[in-house]
Amino acid sequence: MAYGRTSKSLVVICVNADGGLEYRGVRLSDNAPLHLPITRSSDGTLVAVNDGVTYAVSPTQILVSSGDDVIYKDSWIEFKEASFSPASTSGTASSSASATTTVSTTTVTVTTSVTPTTTKPAG
Template sequence: MATTAVVASPPAVAAPETDDSGYLNSTARCAPPATAVLFGETADSRIAICKLKDGTFEYRGVRISDGAKLIAPAEESTNGYIAANDGIEYLVTAKSLVVSEGNDVLREEPMVDFHGAGASESEQTTPTSPTELPPPLPAERPAEQPEEPAA
């Protein structure tokens, strides 16, 4: 008796949609009048650095695995942008997101998609892995408006 093994591969998921403000329906997006200086995605995070109307910068990040969000003031540094929250620093460059505490690097996440400062037009990256990254999580999407009660 012959048996046949069937192996199912996960369906390919399209890369999240973007525009000049960042990732659509995501925390990693700059709302007018703020403008996106850069935005990018690692395997674990989506990030946008926004320039606010008053000229200051803001880090807007979301962890893909659970939708955890961080919005914090950011500063321009010699090699990217830095935001801090509760003693943890987030350094965003064209190449990676580096999360550190003091002199200890907690993790370094290479960019798989990057748009903005620090990369020439030919260096702008887009996801190229065979398994595309997932779309924004429900936690990243704006809350739905409650329906009006029927009269």
Template sequence: MPSFRTTARRVGVATIPCAALLAVLASPADSAPAFDSQGYLDSTARCSAPNAAVVFGSTASSRVAICVSPEGAYQYRGVRVRDGAKLIAPAARSADGAFTAVNDGIEYLVTSSSLVVSSGPEVIRDEPMLDFHRPAAPQAPSSTQAPSSTQAPSTSQAPVTTSTPTTSLPPPLPAERGAS
């Protein structure tokens, strides 16, 4: 019969490779995706010039960015990491600083603490933000006057209509590839 010391050594030797494998598999999901002031690199959750990122963040299963055009229009850019599913839709900013996009009756609410996906009053997913950024305000061109950051958002804008694109989106970018 093996001694306690021999059994403990065998268990310890078997545990080390399993723990190392678990650390390798767990670390990419736990670490923040690579980013700069425009959003996540190699991701749909990124703003392109001349648009600027207002906020961007990631949850355990999603990455999102809210972009603003030089004209002040907001855009939601989101991707589900599991399968690379993307959504690009017009967005609106509420008085409390949250952003909302609606596509096919599904609402996407982005705050500094979570991404909430709902259909009417029913919450489909409430994903806590694991990584959230609010880049510095973009510099306005010298030929136009930038609105003061203390001004309240205008509520007299015309409503934005959501349309489903007729062309399919390209395959997931490298940072959007989930489990195979």
């Protein structure tokens, strides 16, 4: 459903077999994994909680906090969230969901011009 990368972590948000969301993170310094159920808040932020520590994932950053104390906050080097069709947003899993990709192309035409030169015959 979404993935993100910072200089210190990798995060993937998956849809599990029950149709719920799951946070899967890896701290790069020691490859420590973390798998947690995650919910979407009213502002669209994805939130997972583990032993009083909150992991908040938005399209701009990851924020790990305990109460009012920020443990880790970083902007994404890369973040991608899939776009799903309206039928798949009803809260139930749907096999008709599809990611949307937009590709932009530019065509460049190069025209060369040759100016003929005249040479006098030898002789």
